[in-house]
Amino acid sequence: MSRLFLNFAIQAYLAGAAVGIAAPVIGCFLVQRRLSLIGDATGHLAFAGVAIGVAVGIAPLWGALVTAILGAIALEWLRGKGRLAGDLSLALVFYVGLALGLVILSARGGLTASATGVLFGSIFTITWLDVVAIALLCLLVLVAVALFYKEFVAVSLDEETARASGLPVDGLNVLLVVLTALLVAAGMRVVGLLLVAALLVIPVAAGSRLAHSFRGALLWSVAAGLVSTLVGLVVSLAQGTIAPGGTIVLAAAAVFVAAAVAGRRAAKRHPRGAGA
């Protein structure tokens, strides 16, 4: 029987599909608001959370989840106060999170074994319990976005006008970063904390080349995320030694290139120029 249809592969497809669908949904709102790096920062903080979890004896997923949520809320608070302008503050968060995780894991002598799987993913070693946890986290993200879709769109388009119109902008912003943290935790085993932000951004970049509306971009992004994840997994399984996290992100990059070419050709065939 081909490796492609073994039990561990099926588990990987299901977990990968869940993250591949949910990540671009959140990613659309982050990209529109130019907050793409929040996913990266949250991923780095989650690495410190995994290390703390290992140190205190709780499951890595829970350590990552708690730290990512608290870190994301802190980042949003700093952004709201205008103290997170530019990339310097986010870069500080990246390095401190990574260094903290490195120090704690190495001090416990578990650096090589623990860090590789957390940073670069370990989707072929997940259990059915992991699949259920990842699927539930992604489902939570999708349900929340479905419930608050019109509010998220309004805030993403123009935060100032949304605030002036009476929307609870601060609460919605916190909700968005918490959902980002849930997604980062869910993606930890699939592509790893260093690459999970790529699934928040690259499929969205692909989707944006093919649509003329936000909803259209979102749907294309989801399709790009799903295809990238499944193709990346199949390539990794078929080859046998390549890390799936890398193939998934490279597949997403290939989808982006294809979308960019297709979008440009469509624009040439059907120019939609502005009128007077």
Place this chain on the structure above:
Amino acid sequence: MQPVTVEMVGVRFGYGAVPILNGVDLTLQEGEFTVLAGANGTGKSTLLKVLVGLLRPDDGTVRVLQGSPSDPDVRRQVGYAPQGLRMAASLPVSVTEVVSAGLAPSKGLLHRLDRKDWTRVTQAIEAVGLGDLSAECLFELSGGQQQRAILARALVGRPKLLLLDEPTTGIDQRLRPTLVRELRRRADAGATVVAVSHDPDEFHEVCERILVIADGRLDLITHEEFHHQFHGHEARA
């Protein structure tokens, strides 16, 4: 006497040590159409932002629709159109999506837009003359078309108070009278309309009064006085 919609008493506001509003008193009534004029940097946009609660005055009181401008219930009854497009062009956004975003606050959390809401969106888009472009990406339209979409977003919730910052800037001269008449229609239906404009002439047939802001204070002037002060001055220059 119509009910009072806006009441500002002794409002002062400054950016740091630089005073912008210096004891502004203003009362606006239901159904009143006011044009706010003045030179660049005199505080017209600042005044609108104070009215909509985005800026808090350093001193004085502001009452909007019998409440505080920072009260979400009050804000949901206000249609605000800022100057220019304040959206990142990261992802495509259709005209319909931009305009429907104007209904999100009044609709309430967890409530989806229904058929009646989408009819209102269509009506608002048609009112600003973008009916044929409703499915187009906003960022592929001209500056004037984008401005009309922003105006439609402010109009779609049928607000009791319309605060519009340079609503006709960049819009084709041929279309301006239609938009101005639409604003007058809203005022006749009971909305209080405040439009910031460099050129109050285009509103002279529909507005009740022109207020000029200078040195942090508001002065009521006639159309003739406005012409004399601004256009006469420009002509001499």
